[in-house]
Amino acid sequence: MSAVFILQSLISGILMGGIYALLGVGFSLTWGVLRVINIAHAAFGVLAAYIAYWFSTKLTLDPLFSLVISLPCLFFGGMILHRGLIRPITKARETIISSMVLTFGLAIVLENVMLWLWKADPRVLNPSYSGTAIFIGEVALPIPQVIAFGLAVVGISLIYLFLNQTHTGKAVQATWQEQEGAALMGINLNRVSQITFGLAIAAAGLGGVAMAMMYTFDPPVHNFWLIYMFLVVIVGGVGSILGTALAGLILGIITGLSMAFIPYQWINVLTFGLLIVILLIRPQGLFKTGV
Amino acid sequence: MAKGPGQSGIGKILLPAGAGILVLLTLFPLFSPPAYFLSMLYMVFLYVVLAESWNIIGGLAGYLSFGHVAFFGIGAYTTAFLMKQLGLSPLGTILSSLPAGLVAAMVAFLIGYPCLRLRGPYFAVITLCFAFVVHMVIQNIEIFGGVEGLWLPAMEKPISFIRAVFYEIMLGLMVAVILIFRWIEKSRLGMGLMTIKEEEEVAQTLGIHTPRLKIIAFGLSAFFPGIAGGLHAYYLAYISPEIVFDVMISILIVLMALFGGGGSWIGGLIGAVSLSLVNEFLTTFIGAEIARIIYGLLFIGVIIFMPNGIMEFLRRFGREDLC
Numbered sequence: 205m206s207a208v209f210i211l212q213s214l215i216s217g218i219l220m221g222g223i224y225a226l227l228g229v230g231f232s233l234t235w236g237v238l239r240v241i242n243i244a245h246a247a248f249g250v251l252a253a254y255i256a257y258w259f260s261t262k263l264t265l266d267p268l269f270s271l272v273i274s275l276p277c278l279f280f281g282g283m284i285l286h287r288g289l290i291r292p293i294t295k296a297r298e299t300i301i302s303s304m305v306l307t308f309g310l311a312i313v314l315e316n317v318m319l320w321l322w323k324a325d326p327r328v329l330n331p332s333y334s335g336t337a338i339f340i341g342e343v344a345l346p347i348p349q350v351i352a353f354g355l356a357v358v359g360i361s362l363i364y365l366f367l368n369q370t371h372t373g374k375a376v377q378a379t380w381q382e383q384e385g386a387a388l389m390g391i392n393l394n395r396v397s398q399i400t401f402g403l404a405i406a407a408a409g410l411g412g413v414a415m416a417m418m419y420t421f422d423p424p425v426h427n428f429w430l431i432y433m434f435l436v437v438i439v440g441g442v443g444s445i446l447g448t449a450l451a452g453l454i455l456g457i458i459t460g461l462s463m464a465f466i467p468y469q470w471i472n473v474l475t476f477g478l479l480i481v482i483l484l485i486r487p488q489g490l491f492k493t494g495v
Numbered sequence: 496m497a498k499g500p501g502q503s504g505i506g507k508i509l510l511p512a513g514a515g516i517l518v519l520l521t522l523f524p525l526f527s528p529p530a531y532f533l534s535m536l537y538m539v540f541l542y543v544v545l546a547e548s549w550n551i552i553g554g555l556a557g558y559l560s561f562g563h564v565a566f567f568g569i570g571a572y573t574t575a576f577l578m579k580q581l582g583l584s585p586l587g588t589i590l591s592s593l594p595a596g597l598v599a600a601m602v603a604f605l606i607g608y609p610c611l612r613l614r615g616p617y618f619a620v621i622t623l624c625f626a627f628v629v630h631m632v633i634q635n636i637e638i639f640g641g642v643e644g645l646w647l648p649a650m651e652k653p654i655s656f657i658r659a660v661f662y663e664i665m666l667g668l669m670v671a672v673i674l675i676f677r678w679i680e681k682s683r684l685g686m687g688l689m690t691i692k693e694e695e696e697v698a699q700t701l702g703i704h705t706p707r708l709k710i711i712a713f714g715l716s717a718f719f720p721g722i723a724g725g726l727h728a729y730y731l732a733y734i735s736p737e738i739v740f741d742v743m744i745s746i747l748i749v750l751m752a753l754f755g756g757g758g759s760w761i762g763g764l765i766g767a768v769s770l771s772l773v774n775e776f777l778t779t780f781i782g783a784e785i786a787r788i789i790y791g792l793l794f795i796g797v798i799i800f801m802p803n804g805i806m807e808f809l810r811r812f813g814r815e816d817l818c
Contacts, residue, residue: 243623301559434624473631480609
């Protein structure tokens with residue numbers, strides 16, 4: 205096994221890891237701040253991927269242009285969903301479990317609406333630069349993957365800056381740490397949760413498009429994205445942005461390297477095994493620090 | 496906590512009524528009804544089996560398994576595999592659903608040992624992922640037919656006879672599961688599980704060996720879906736990962752139990768019967784996709800309007816005596 209081959213696997217792993225992290229960030233935020241596990245999170249990503257697909261086939265525009273429309277739509281759509289569906293269930297005895305069942309229903313609705321609209325055939329985003337790559341020595345960096353990784357870096361950085369540099373972002377952090385305390389300090393919990401949810405859904409959309417740059421997708425694929433997201437969030441610690449980013453990279457490197465040795469279809473089994481081991485050792489996540 | 500119906504006034508009516516319904520159901524195939532009704536009721540019984548089995552770990556112990564379809568699918572594949580490899584007779588195939596249940600229970604022991612140490616949402620999500628992974632594994636193993644699945648030679652008997660046979664067997668399994676659930680509910684095991692649901696730390700300090708109870712409960716709750724899966728494989732005569740590991744089934748089970756209120760046998764029964772009837776009608780009369788969209792909306796509706804189950808929903812209207 206040549207060194208170049210290992211290096212190649214490592215680099216594609218890192219590129220992949222960035223996308224996992226981007227998909228996981230919003231999931232982590234909703235779980236941490238709202239105490240809501242959004243099973244439909246990845247389904248919104250698939251939805252954004254289909255919108256991008258539609259942009260590139262129907263309008264022959266670059267799939268990235270679709271983000272200008274789909275991200276604001278997902279953000280406001282997320283806020284509306286929060287108002288209509290998520291807020292009522294925070295009164296249930298066990299919010300987290302109820303939220304899982306509820307968002308599962310949502311995932312089923314989304315998946316089947318997409319099946320109905322776009323059929324079950326696997327799709328692939330086909331931007332003009334697909335199939336091209338930059339070469340650094342003998343290592344190839346496929347341009348779509350580099351762009352996807354760029355989306356991940358930008359997306360995660362923006363969320364990080366929002367949380368740490370803006371007033372609203374700090375309110376989100378405060379709510380995550382101590383809900384009642386935050387409410388006493390005059391933070392409008394409903395508004396903060398609503399913004400967090402909208403932001404998370406938009407981040408899912410960005411992650412979905414990034415994912416679709418690298419792999420084929422069909423409506424049920426969100427179930428498998430969910431495994432990755434969950435893994436990333438568990439490893440990184442619920443609600444921790446930097447932890448999630450780091451966990452995404454670690455997961456990417458592990459899957460990237462193992463892809464060099466085992467067939468692709470067994471990777472999910474491997475990641476599941478990893479998930480169990482990590483949950484057993486540290487259910488609170490590997491990096492339990494701040495946001 | 497729901498009282499056993501034996502103790503309340505309504506229980507005195509419920510028992511003879513239940514027995515009467517049971518006799519009618521048993522005799523039903525003798526009136527040679529259309530095969531459609533038999534298969535519809537068969538599906539209802541199947542879902543009651545699944546929901547009541549789920550109730551053992553989910554309802555009594557409060558460990559919400561979102562991946563119970565894995566055990567159903569494992570049972571289905573075990574029976575199909577045994578039949579193909581050993582060339583079993585029809586009777587042998589039906590009986591092979593017992594080892595299928597055992598295999599499912601064994602997998603539950605293996606997976607339960609690490610997973611049952613996780614609580615709340617962690618357990619729910621890990622079981623969900625487990626079901627996806629089992630689906631993937633089976634799909635990638637050559638001997639199980641991959642994505643195409645396996646064909647099982649059907650019984651060489653008239654269709655109405657075959658339907659009636661499966662109807663009676665599934666009815667029997669359903670009654671068995673309900674009786675076993677009620678027995679567990681009143682046993683030390685059930686008491687322990689309910690304590691775990693209320694407060695696991697307290698259960699431990701009371702000297703309850705919680706890991707052992709949980710794993711027994713998980714094994715039992717996987718055993719019956721395994722049997723049901725084995726029977727269903729023969730009933731369908733064709734299985735594929737898409738069919739028997741359908742994540743919808745997992746979620747339907749949870750929804751049925753939650754719809755009924757969870758933790759009581761009558762809740763599971765009501766939830767399973769009502770929702771599987773809705774499911775049957777939807778999938779029969781409307782296309783699968785639209786049916787699923789409606790189903791997804793139903794989920795959302797149930798959780799928003801009855802976050803704590805229909806039993807509590809009814810109780811709020813002063814129907815205290817019902818449970």
